[in-house]
Amino acid sequence: MTQRTEPVRVVAAGDHFVLPGLIAGAVEAELGGIAVQTKELTLGWPLEPFGPVSEVTEASDAEDELIEALDGAEVLVTQMGPVTERVLDAADRLKLVVVCRGGPVNVNLDAAKAHDVRVCFAPGRNAAATAEFTVGMLLAALRRIPQAHDLLAAQGKWESGAAYYTYEHSGLELEDLPVGLVGYGAVGSRVARVLCAFGAQVMVYDPYVRGEIHGLRVHSLDHLLARSRVITLHARLTSETRGLIGARELGLLPEGSVVVNVARGPLIDESALCDALESGRLSAAALDTYELEPLPADSRLHALADRVVLTPHLGGASRAVAEKAARIAAEEVGRWARGERLAHCLT
Structure with a gap:
Protein backbone atom coordinates (compact mmCIF):
# COMPACT_ATOMS: atom_id res chain seq x y z
CA MET A 1 0.00 0.00 0.00
CA ASN A 126 -24.64 -7.72 21.53
CA ALA A 127 -24.55 -11.52 21.78
CA ALA A 128 -23.43 -11.67 25.43
CA ALA A 129 -25.81 -8.90 26.52
CA THR A 130 -28.80 -10.49 24.78
CA ALA A 131 -27.99 -13.93 26.19
CA GLU A 132 -27.76 -12.54 29.72
CA PHE A 133 -31.00 -10.62 29.25
CA THR A 134 -32.72 -13.76 27.98
CA VAL A 135 -31.75 -15.69 31.10
CA GLY A 136 -32.88 -12.79 33.28
CA MET A 137 -36.26 -12.66 31.51
CA LEU A 138 -36.60 -16.42 31.85
CA LEU A 139 -35.96 -16.34 35.59
CA ALA A 140 -38.31 -13.38 36.01
CA ALA A 141 -41.11 -15.25 34.25
CA LEU A 142 -40.52 -18.58 36.01
CA ARG A 143 -40.44 -17.06 39.50
CA ARG A 144 -42.91 -14.20 38.88
CA ILE A 145 -40.37 -11.65 40.09
CA PRO A 146 -41.88 -8.52 38.44
CA GLN A 147 -45.37 -9.33 39.74
CA ALA A 148 -44.08 -9.84 43.28
CA HIS A 149 -42.06 -6.61 43.05
CA ASP A 150 -45.16 -4.70 41.95
CA LEU A 151 -47.23 -6.08 44.83
CA LEU A 152 -44.72 -4.96 47.45
CA ALA A 153 -42.95 -1.92 45.99
CA ALA A 154 -45.81 -0.31 44.07
CA GLN A 155 -48.84 -1.48 46.07
CA GLY A 156 -47.32 -2.15 49.51
CA LYS A 157 -49.13 -5.49 49.75
CA TRP A 158 -47.00 -8.01 51.64
CA GLU A 159 -49.85 -10.39 52.38
CA SER A 160 -51.02 -10.55 48.76
CA GLY A 161 -47.66 -12.04 47.80
CA ALA A 162 -48.48 -15.10 49.87
CA ALA A 163 -50.49 -16.45 46.93
CA TYR A 164 -47.22 -17.00 45.06
CA TYR A 165 -46.16 -19.36 47.86
CA THR A 166 -49.11 -21.67 47.33
CA TYR A 167 -48.39 -24.82 45.37
CA GLU A 168 -50.85 -23.83 42.67
CA HIS A 169 -49.26 -20.42 41.98
CA SER A 170 -45.62 -20.91 42.92
CA GLY A 171 -43.11 -20.77 40.11
CA LEU A 172 -40.85 -23.27 38.39
CA GLU A 173 -37.12 -23.67 38.95
CA LEU A 174 -34.52 -24.24 36.27
CA GLU A 175 -32.84 -27.28 37.79
CA ASP A 176 -34.05 -30.37 35.89
CA LEU A 177 -36.49 -28.25 33.87
CA PRO A 178 -36.78 -29.20 30.16
CA VAL A 179 -35.86 -26.03 28.24
CA GLY A 180 -35.97 -25.89 24.45
CA LEU A 181 -33.86 -23.42 22.46
CA VAL A 182 -34.93 -22.51 18.94
CA GLY A 183 -31.69 -21.36 17.35
CA TYR A 184 -28.09 -21.92 18.37
CA GLY A 185 -26.14 -18.96 17.07
CA ALA A 186 -24.05 -16.49 19.04
CA VAL A 187 -26.89 -15.82 21.50
CA GLY A 188 -28.50 -19.26 21.71
CA SER A 189 -25.19 -21.02 22.33
CA ARG A 190 -24.44 -18.68 25.25
CA VAL A 191 -27.89 -19.21 26.73
CA ALA A 192 -27.43 -22.97 26.44
CA ARG A 193 -24.17 -22.87 28.40
CA VAL A 194 -25.73 -20.84 31.20
CA LEU A 195 -28.82 -23.03 31.43
CA CYS A 196 -26.69 -26.17 31.54
CA ALA A 197 -24.86 -24.64 34.50
CA PHE A 198 -28.23 -24.20 36.24
CA GLY A 199 -28.90 -27.90 35.72
CA ALA A 200 -31.68 -27.47 33.18
CA GLN A 201 -32.39 -30.21 30.64
CA VAL A 202 -31.36 -28.19 27.58
CA MET A 203 -32.58 -29.18 24.14
CA VAL A 204 -31.69 -27.37 20.90
CA TYR A 205 -33.37 -27.16 17.52
CA ASP A 206 -31.32 -25.51 14.78
CA PRO A 207 -31.18 -27.24 11.37
CA TYR A 208 -28.26 -25.06 10.25
CA VAL A 209 -25.79 -25.78 13.05
CA ARG A 210 -23.29 -28.63 12.87
CA GLY A 211 -20.83 -29.91 15.42
CA GLU A 212 -21.10 -30.29 19.17
CA ILE A 213 -23.59 -28.30 21.21
CA HIS A 214 -24.40 -27.75 24.87
CA GLY A 215 -27.48 -29.88 25.49
CA LEU A 216 -29.40 -32.42 23.44
CA ARG A 217 -29.84 -31.82 19.71
CA VAL A 218 -33.44 -32.26 18.57
CA HIS A 219 -34.09 -32.71 14.86
CA SER A 220 -37.63 -31.32 14.57
CA LEU A 221 -39.31 -28.25 16.00
CA ASP A 222 -42.43 -30.24 16.84
CA HIS A 223 -40.39 -32.71 18.89
CA LEU A 224 -38.70 -29.88 20.75
CA LEU A 225 -41.99 -28.18 21.58
CA ALA A 226 -43.66 -31.37 22.81
CA ARG A 227 -40.81 -32.00 25.28
CA SER A 228 -40.17 -28.46 26.58
CA ARG A 229 -41.69 -26.70 29.60
CA VAL A 230 -39.94 -23.53 28.46
CA ILE A 231 -38.92 -22.39 24.99
CA THR A 232 -36.61 -19.48 24.20
CA LEU A 233 -36.27 -18.10 20.68
CA HIS A 234 -32.92 -17.23 19.12
CA ALA A 235 -33.63 -17.46 15.39
CA ARG A 236 -33.06 -14.73 12.83
CA LEU A 237 -36.17 -13.19 11.29
CA THR A 238 -36.47 -14.39 7.70
CA SER A 239 -39.33 -15.29 5.38
CA GLU A 240 -38.88 -18.84 6.66
CA THR A 241 -39.02 -18.00 10.37
CA ARG A 242 -41.70 -15.27 10.36
CA GLY A 243 -44.62 -16.69 12.35
CA LEU A 244 -42.54 -19.73 13.29
CA ILE A 245 -44.46 -20.14 16.55
CA GLY A 246 -48.19 -19.98 15.91
CA ALA A 247 -51.32 -21.50 17.40
CA ARG A 248 -50.45 -25.02 16.24
CA GLU A 249 -46.93 -24.86 17.67
CA LEU A 250 -48.11 -23.38 20.98
CA GLY A 251 -50.62 -26.21 21.19
CA LEU A 252 -47.78 -28.73 21.14
CA LEU A 253 -46.26 -27.35 24.34
CA PRO A 254 -47.21 -29.04 27.61
CA GLU A 255 -49.91 -27.16 29.50
CA GLY A 256 -48.48 -24.47 31.76
CA SER A 257 -45.38 -23.88 29.67
CA VAL A 258 -43.47 -20.60 29.34
CA VAL A 259 -42.36 -18.76 26.17
CA VAL A 260 -39.41 -16.35 26.11
CA ASN A 261 -38.56 -14.13 23.13
CA VAL A 262 -35.66 -11.66 23.18
CA ALA A 263 -34.96 -12.19 19.46
CA ARG A 264 -37.48 -10.74 16.99
CA GLY A 265 -41.17 -10.16 17.67
CA PRO A 266 -42.59 -11.53 14.40
CA LEU A 267 -41.13 -14.98 15.15
CA ILE A 268 -44.30 -15.46 17.23
CA ASP A 269 -47.94 -15.05 16.22
CA GLU A 270 -48.76 -12.54 18.97
CA SER A 271 -52.51 -13.09 18.75
CA ALA A 272 -52.08 -16.84 19.18
CA LEU A 273 -49.74 -16.21 22.10
CA CYS A 274 -52.35 -14.03 23.83
CA ASP A 275 -54.99 -16.71 23.23
CA ALA A 276 -52.76 -19.32 24.87
CA LEU A 277 -52.06 -17.05 27.86
CA GLU A 278 -55.70 -16.09 28.31
CA SER A 279 -56.83 -19.71 28.18
CA GLY A 280 -54.19 -20.76 30.72
CA ARG A 281 -52.52 -23.12 28.28
CA LEU A 282 -49.35 -21.07 28.81
CA SER A 283 -48.56 -20.02 32.35
CA ALA A 284 -46.29 -17.13 31.38
CA ALA A 285 -44.39 -15.35 28.64
CA ALA A 286 -41.41 -12.99 28.72
CA LEU A 287 -41.06 -10.68 25.72
CA ASP A 288 -38.56 -8.00 24.79
CA THR A 289 -39.62 -7.72 21.13
CA TYR A 290 -43.01 -7.48 19.45
CA GLU A 291 -44.81 -7.72 16.13
CA LEU A 292 -45.24 -3.92 16.21
CA GLU A 293 -42.82 -1.61 18.00
CA PRO A 294 -43.43 0.44 20.03
CA LEU A 295 -45.97 -1.95 21.55
CA PRO A 296 -49.39 -0.44 20.76
CA ALA A 297 -51.44 0.88 23.68
CA ASP A 298 -54.31 -1.41 22.70
CA SER A 299 -52.18 -4.59 22.65
CA ARG A 300 -53.83 -7.51 24.41
CA LEU A 301 -50.55 -8.13 26.21
CA HIS A 302 -51.19 -5.14 28.51
CA ALA A 303 -54.19 -6.91 30.03
CA LEU A 304 -52.06 -9.97 30.85
CA ALA A 305 -49.71 -8.28 33.30
CA ASP A 306 -50.08 -11.09 35.85
CA ARG A 307 -48.74 -13.59 33.32
CA VAL A 308 -46.24 -11.66 31.21
CA VAL A 309 -42.91 -9.90 31.62
CA LEU A 310 -42.65 -7.08 29.08
CA THR A 311 -39.59 -4.93 28.35
CA PRO A 312 -39.18 -2.35 25.55
CA HIS A 313 -36.51 -4.01 23.35
CA LEU A 314 -33.64 -3.65 25.81
CA GLY A 315 -31.82 -6.95 25.30
CA GLY A 316 -28.77 -5.28 23.79
CA ALA A 317 -28.67 -2.30 26.13
Whole structure:
Protein backbone atom coordinates (compact mmCIF):
# COMPACT_ATOMS: atom_id res chain seq x y z
CA MET A 1 0.00 0.00 0.00
CA THR A 2 1.25 3.48 -0.89
CA GLN A 3 1.98 5.55 2.20
CA ARG A 4 -0.76 8.11 2.77
CA THR A 5 0.28 11.74 2.74
CA GLU A 6 -3.07 12.97 4.04
CA PRO A 7 -4.94 11.96 7.21
CA VAL A 8 -7.88 9.57 7.04
CA ARG A 9 -10.99 11.71 7.34
CA VAL A 10 -13.62 9.96 9.46
CA VAL A 11 -17.11 10.97 10.54
CA ALA A 12 -18.15 9.34 13.84
CA ALA A 13 -21.93 9.67 13.63
CA GLY A 14 -22.87 8.17 16.95
CA ASP A 15 -25.89 8.67 19.16
CA HIS A 16 -26.79 8.54 22.85
CA PHE A 17 -25.89 4.84 23.07
CA VAL A 18 -22.89 4.31 20.81
CA LEU A 19 -21.36 7.65 21.68
CA PRO A 20 -19.42 9.56 19.01
CA GLY A 21 -16.53 9.80 21.45
CA LEU A 22 -16.41 6.00 21.80
CA ILE A 23 -16.19 5.66 18.02
CA ALA A 24 -13.60 8.40 17.62
CA GLY A 25 -11.44 7.04 20.44
CA ALA A 26 -11.57 3.49 19.09
CA VAL A 27 -10.70 4.61 15.55
CA GLU A 28 -7.78 6.73 16.71
CA ALA A 29 -6.44 3.88 18.85
CA GLU A 30 -6.81 1.37 16.00
CA LEU A 31 -5.09 3.50 13.37
CA GLY A 32 -2.06 4.01 15.57
CA GLY A 33 0.60 5.71 13.47
CA ILE A 34 -1.79 6.58 10.63
CA ALA A 35 -2.92 10.19 10.82
CA VAL A 36 -6.66 10.65 11.27
CA GLN A 37 -9.06 13.59 11.41
CA THR A 38 -12.34 12.70 13.11
CA LYS A 39 -15.53 14.73 13.05
CA GLU A 40 -18.12 13.79 15.68
CA LEU A 41 -21.88 13.97 15.12
CA THR A 42 -24.53 13.01 17.69
CA LEU A 43 -27.80 11.62 16.32
CA GLY A 44 -30.96 11.46 18.41
CA TRP A 45 -31.50 7.75 19.04
CA PRO A 46 -32.68 6.36 21.46
CA LEU A 47 -34.06 9.60 22.88
CA GLU A 48 -35.64 10.08 19.45
CA PRO A 49 -37.12 6.99 17.77
CA PHE A 50 -35.68 5.51 14.60
CA GLY A 51 -37.85 4.74 11.60
CA PRO A 52 -37.86 4.64 7.80
CA VAL A 53 -35.90 7.43 6.16
CA SER A 54 -36.34 7.67 2.40
CA GLU A 55 -35.54 4.16 1.15
CA VAL A 56 -33.80 2.77 4.28
CA THR A 57 -35.24 1.49 7.56
CA GLU A 58 -34.37 1.81 11.26
CA ALA A 59 -32.48 5.08 10.87
CA SER A 60 -32.40 8.50 12.48
CA ASP A 61 -34.11 11.20 10.44
CA ALA A 62 -30.92 13.17 9.85
CA GLU A 63 -30.04 13.16 6.16
CA ASP A 64 -29.22 16.87 6.08
CA GLU A 65 -27.00 16.70 9.18
CA LEU A 66 -25.17 13.67 7.81
CA ILE A 67 -24.60 15.26 4.41
CA GLU A 68 -23.09 18.34 6.05
CA ALA A 69 -20.83 16.23 8.30
CA LEU A 70 -19.62 14.07 5.40
CA ASP A 71 -18.25 16.95 3.38
CA GLY A 72 -14.75 15.76 2.42
CA ALA A 73 -14.97 12.56 4.53
CA GLU A 74 -13.73 9.17 3.31
CA VAL A 75 -15.11 7.04 6.14
CA LEU A 76 -18.42 7.03 7.99
CA VAL A 77 -18.87 5.03 11.19
CA THR A 78 -22.44 5.11 12.46
CA GLN A 79 -25.21 3.14 14.09
CA MET A 80 -28.35 4.95 12.98
CA GLY A 81 -27.15 7.36 10.29
CA PRO A 82 -29.42 7.21 7.20
CA VAL A 83 -27.08 6.23 4.36
CA THR A 84 -29.56 6.87 1.60
CA GLU A 85 -29.03 7.45 -2.11
CA ARG A 86 -29.31 11.18 -1.47
CA VAL A 87 -26.60 11.05 1.19
CA LEU A 88 -24.33 8.94 -1.02
CA ASP A 89 -24.84 11.29 -3.97
CA ALA A 90 -23.68 14.20 -1.83
CA ALA A 91 -20.71 12.44 -0.18
CA ASP A 92 -18.45 12.39 -3.23
CA ARG A 93 -15.28 11.35 -1.32
CA LEU A 94 -16.88 8.63 0.79
CA LYS A 95 -15.24 5.21 0.37
CA LEU A 96 -16.21 3.22 3.48
CA VAL A 97 -19.32 2.95 5.69
CA VAL A 98 -19.14 0.90 8.88
CA VAL A 99 -22.42 0.29 10.70
CA CYS A 100 -22.12 -0.44 14.43
CA ARG A 101 -24.91 -3.03 14.29
CA GLY A 102 -25.51 -6.65 13.41
CA GLY A 103 -26.71 -5.62 9.96
CA PRO A 104 -26.64 -2.44 7.81
CA VAL A 105 -30.42 -1.94 7.56
CA ASN A 106 -29.87 1.84 7.51
CA VAL A 107 -27.78 1.67 4.31
CA ASN A 108 -28.97 1.57 0.72
CA LEU A 109 -26.64 -1.23 -0.37
CA ASP A 110 -27.44 -0.94 -4.08
CA ALA A 111 -26.65 2.76 -4.08
CA ALA A 112 -23.48 2.17 -2.05
CA LYS A 113 -22.31 -0.38 -4.61
CA ALA A 114 -23.08 2.00 -7.44
CA HIS A 115 -20.98 4.68 -5.71
CA ASP A 116 -18.13 2.20 -5.07
CA VAL A 117 -18.58 2.54 -1.30
CA ARG A 118 -17.70 -0.46 0.85
CA VAL A 119 -20.21 -1.29 3.59
CA CYS A 120 -19.28 -3.19 6.74
CA PHE A 121 -21.14 -4.08 9.94
CA ALA A 122 -20.46 -5.32 13.49
CA PRO A 123 -21.72 -8.87 14.02
CA GLY A 124 -21.84 -10.33 17.51
CA ARG A 125 -21.64 -7.00 19.30
CA ASN A 126 -24.64 -7.72 21.53
CA ALA A 127 -24.55 -11.52 21.78
CA ALA A 128 -23.43 -11.67 25.43
CA ALA A 129 -25.81 -8.90 26.52
CA THR A 130 -28.80 -10.49 24.78
CA ALA A 131 -27.99 -13.93 26.19
CA GLU A 132 -27.76 -12.54 29.72
CA PHE A 133 -31.00 -10.62 29.25
CA THR A 134 -32.72 -13.76 27.98
CA VAL A 135 -31.75 -15.69 31.10
CA GLY A 136 -32.88 -12.79 33.28
CA MET A 137 -36.26 -12.66 31.51
CA LEU A 138 -36.60 -16.42 31.85
CA LEU A 139 -35.96 -16.34 35.59
CA ALA A 140 -38.31 -13.38 36.01
CA ALA A 141 -41.11 -15.25 34.25
CA LEU A 142 -40.52 -18.58 36.01
CA ARG A 143 -40.44 -17.06 39.50
CA ARG A 144 -42.91 -14.20 38.88
CA ILE A 145 -40.37 -11.65 40.09
CA PRO A 146 -41.88 -8.52 38.44
CA GLN A 147 -45.37 -9.33 39.74
CA ALA A 148 -44.08 -9.84 43.28
CA HIS A 149 -42.06 -6.61 43.05
CA ASP A 150 -45.16 -4.70 41.95
CA LEU A 151 -47.23 -6.08 44.83
CA LEU A 152 -44.72 -4.96 47.45
CA ALA A 153 -42.95 -1.92 45.99
CA ALA A 154 -45.81 -0.31 44.07
CA GLN A 155 -48.84 -1.48 46.07
CA GLY A 156 -47.32 -2.15 49.51
CA LYS A 157 -49.13 -5.49 49.75
CA TRP A 158 -47.00 -8.01 51.64
CA GLU A 159 -49.85 -10.39 52.38
CA SER A 160 -51.02 -10.55 48.76
CA GLY A 161 -47.66 -12.04 47.80
CA ALA A 162 -48.48 -15.10 49.87
CA ALA A 163 -50.49 -16.45 46.93
CA TYR A 164 -47.22 -17.00 45.06
CA TYR A 165 -46.16 -19.36 47.86
CA THR A 166 -49.11 -21.67 47.33
CA TYR A 167 -48.39 -24.82 45.37
CA GLU A 168 -50.85 -23.83 42.67
CA HIS A 169 -49.26 -20.42 41.98
CA SER A 170 -45.62 -20.91 42.92
CA GLY A 171 -43.11 -20.77 40.11
CA LEU A 172 -40.85 -23.27 38.39
CA GLU A 173 -37.12 -23.67 38.95
CA LEU A 174 -34.52 -24.24 36.27
CA GLU A 175 -32.84 -27.28 37.79
CA ASP A 176 -34.05 -30.37 35.89
CA LEU A 177 -36.49 -28.25 33.87
CA PRO A 178 -36.78 -29.20 30.16
CA VAL A 179 -35.86 -26.03 28.24
CA GLY A 180 -35.97 -25.89 24.45
CA LEU A 181 -33.86 -23.42 22.46
CA VAL A 182 -34.93 -22.51 18.94
CA GLY A 183 -31.69 -21.36 17.35
CA TYR A 184 -28.09 -21.92 18.37
CA GLY A 185 -26.14 -18.96 17.07
CA ALA A 186 -24.05 -16.49 19.04
CA VAL A 187 -26.89 -15.82 21.50
CA GLY A 188 -28.50 -19.26 21.71
CA SER A 189 -25.19 -21.02 22.33
CA ARG A 190 -24.44 -18.68 25.25
CA VAL A 191 -27.89 -19.21 26.73
CA ALA A 192 -27.43 -22.97 26.44
CA ARG A 193 -24.17 -22.87 28.40
CA VAL A 194 -25.73 -20.84 31.20
CA LEU A 195 -28.82 -23.03 31.43
CA CYS A 196 -26.69 -26.17 31.54
CA ALA A 197 -24.86 -24.64 34.50
CA PHE A 198 -28.23 -24.20 36.24
CA GLY A 199 -28.90 -27.90 35.72
CA ALA A 200 -31.68 -27.47 33.18
CA GLN A 201 -32.39 -30.21 30.64
CA VAL A 202 -31.36 -28.19 27.58
CA MET A 203 -32.58 -29.18 24.14
CA VAL A 204 -31.69 -27.37 20.90
CA TYR A 205 -33.37 -27.16 17.52
CA ASP A 206 -31.32 -25.51 14.78
CA PRO A 207 -31.18 -27.24 11.37
CA TYR A 208 -28.26 -25.06 10.25
CA VAL A 209 -25.79 -25.78 13.05
CA ARG A 210 -23.29 -28.63 12.87
CA GLY A 211 -20.83 -29.91 15.42
CA GLU A 212 -21.10 -30.29 19.17
CA ILE A 213 -23.59 -28.30 21.21
CA HIS A 214 -24.40 -27.75 24.87
CA GLY A 215 -27.48 -29.88 25.49
CA LEU A 216 -29.40 -32.42 23.44
CA ARG A 217 -29.84 -31.82 19.71
CA VAL A 218 -33.44 -32.26 18.57
CA HIS A 219 -34.09 -32.71 14.86
CA SER A 220 -37.63 -31.32 14.57
CA LEU A 221 -39.31 -28.25 16.00
CA ASP A 222 -42.43 -30.24 16.84
CA HIS A 223 -40.39 -32.71 18.89
CA LEU A 224 -38.70 -29.88 20.75
CA LEU A 225 -41.99 -28.18 21.58
CA ALA A 226 -43.66 -31.37 22.81
CA ARG A 227 -40.81 -32.00 25.28
CA SER A 228 -40.17 -28.46 26.58
CA ARG A 229 -41.69 -26.70 29.60
CA VAL A 230 -39.94 -23.53 28.46
CA ILE A 231 -38.92 -22.39 24.99
CA THR A 232 -36.61 -19.48 24.20
CA LEU A 233 -36.27 -18.10 20.68
CA HIS A 234 -32.92 -17.23 19.12
CA ALA A 235 -33.63 -17.46 15.39
CA ARG A 236 -33.06 -14.73 12.83
CA LEU A 237 -36.17 -13.19 11.29
CA THR A 238 -36.47 -14.39 7.70
CA SER A 239 -39.33 -15.29 5.38
CA GLU A 240 -38.88 -18.84 6.66
CA THR A 241 -39.02 -18.00 10.37
CA ARG A 242 -41.70 -15.27 10.36
CA GLY A 243 -44.62 -16.69 12.35
CA LEU A 244 -42.54 -19.73 13.29
CA ILE A 245 -44.46 -20.14 16.55
CA GLY A 246 -48.19 -19.98 15.91
CA ALA A 247 -51.32 -21.50 17.40
CA ARG A 248 -50.45 -25.02 16.24
CA GLU A 249 -46.93 -24.86 17.67
CA LEU A 250 -48.11 -23.38 20.98
CA GLY A 251 -50.62 -26.21 21.19
CA LEU A 252 -47.78 -28.73 21.14
CA LEU A 253 -46.26 -27.35 24.34
CA PRO A 254 -47.21 -29.04 27.61
CA GLU A 255 -49.91 -27.16 29.50
CA GLY A 256 -48.48 -24.47 31.76
CA SER A 257 -45.38 -23.88 29.67
CA VAL A 258 -43.47 -20.60 29.34
CA VAL A 259 -42.36 -18.76 26.17
CA VAL A 260 -39.41 -16.35 26.11
CA ASN A 261 -38.56 -14.13 23.13
CA VAL A 262 -35.66 -11.66 23.18
CA ALA A 263 -34.96 -12.19 19.46
CA ARG A 264 -37.48 -10.74 16.99
CA GLY A 265 -41.17 -10.16 17.67
CA PRO A 266 -42.59 -11.53 14.40
CA LEU A 267 -41.13 -14.98 15.15
CA ILE A 268 -44.30 -15.46 17.23
CA ASP A 269 -47.94 -15.05 16.22
CA GLU A 270 -48.76 -12.54 18.97
CA SER A 271 -52.51 -13.09 18.75
CA ALA A 272 -52.08 -16.84 19.18
CA LEU A 273 -49.74 -16.21 22.10
CA CYS A 274 -52.35 -14.03 23.83
CA ASP A 275 -54.99 -16.71 23.23
CA ALA A 276 -52.76 -19.32 24.87
CA LEU A 277 -52.06 -17.05 27.86
CA GLU A 278 -55.70 -16.09 28.31
CA SER A 279 -56.83 -19.71 28.18
CA GLY A 280 -54.19 -20.76 30.72
CA ARG A 281 -52.52 -23.12 28.28
CA LEU A 282 -49.35 -21.07 28.81
CA SER A 283 -48.56 -20.02 32.35
CA ALA A 284 -46.29 -17.13 31.38
CA ALA A 285 -44.39 -15.35 28.64
CA ALA A 286 -41.41 -12.99 28.72
CA LEU A 287 -41.06 -10.68 25.72
CA ASP A 288 -38.56 -8.00 24.79
CA THR A 289 -39.62 -7.72 21.13
CA TYR A 290 -43.01 -7.48 19.45
CA GLU A 291 -44.81 -7.72 16.13
CA LEU A 292 -45.24 -3.92 16.21
CA GLU A 293 -42.82 -1.61 18.00
CA PRO A 294 -43.43 0.44 20.03
CA LEU A 295 -45.97 -1.95 21.55
CA PRO A 296 -49.39 -0.44 20.76
CA ALA A 297 -51.44 0.88 23.68
CA ASP A 298 -54.31 -1.41 22.70
CA SER A 299 -52.18 -4.59 22.65
CA ARG A 300 -53.83 -7.51 24.41
CA LEU A 301 -50.55 -8.13 26.21
CA HIS A 302 -51.19 -5.14 28.51
CA ALA A 303 -54.19 -6.91 30.03
CA LEU A 304 -52.06 -9.97 30.85
CA ALA A 305 -49.71 -8.28 33.30
CA ASP A 306 -50.08 -11.09 35.85
CA ARG A 307 -48.74 -13.59 33.32
CA VAL A 308 -46.24 -11.66 31.21
CA VAL A 309 -42.91 -9.90 31.62
CA LEU A 310 -42.65 -7.08 29.08
CA THR A 311 -39.59 -4.93 28.35
CA PRO A 312 -39.18 -2.35 25.55
CA HIS A 313 -36.51 -4.01 23.35
CA LEU A 314 -33.64 -3.65 25.81
CA GLY A 315 -31.82 -6.95 25.30
CA GLY A 316 -28.77 -5.28 23.79
CA ALA A 317 -28.67 -2.30 26.13
CA SER A 318 -25.36 -2.63 27.95
CA ARG A 319 -22.37 -0.32 28.02
CA ALA A 320 -20.18 -3.19 26.85
CA VAL A 321 -22.29 -3.49 23.67
CA ALA A 322 -21.63 0.16 22.78
CA GLU A 323 -17.91 -0.28 23.47
CA LYS A 324 -17.71 -3.53 21.48
CA ALA A 325 -19.58 -1.98 18.56
CA ALA A 326 -17.16 0.95 18.42
CA ARG A 327 -14.16 -1.39 18.65
CA ILE A 328 -15.40 -3.80 15.95
CA ALA A 329 -16.15 -0.86 13.65
CA ALA A 330 -12.75 0.72 14.32
CA GLU A 331 -11.02 -2.54 13.44
CA GLU A 332 -12.67 -2.44 10.02
CA VAL A 333 -11.55 1.16 9.52
CA GLY A 334 -8.03 0.06 10.41
CA ARG A 335 -8.11 -2.78 7.88
CA TRP A 336 -9.34 -0.42 5.19
CA ALA A 337 -6.71 2.23 5.98
CA ARG A 338 -3.92 -0.40 5.89
CA GLY A 339 -5.19 -1.92 2.64
CA GLU A 340 -6.11 -5.23 4.31
CA ARG A 341 -9.07 -7.46 3.57
CA LEU A 342 -12.24 -6.33 5.35
CA ALA A 343 -13.70 -8.88 7.78
CA HIS A 344 -17.45 -8.07 7.69
CA CYS A 345 -18.15 -6.48 4.34
CA LEU A 346 -21.29 -6.64 2.16
CA THR A 347 -20.31 -4.50 -0.84
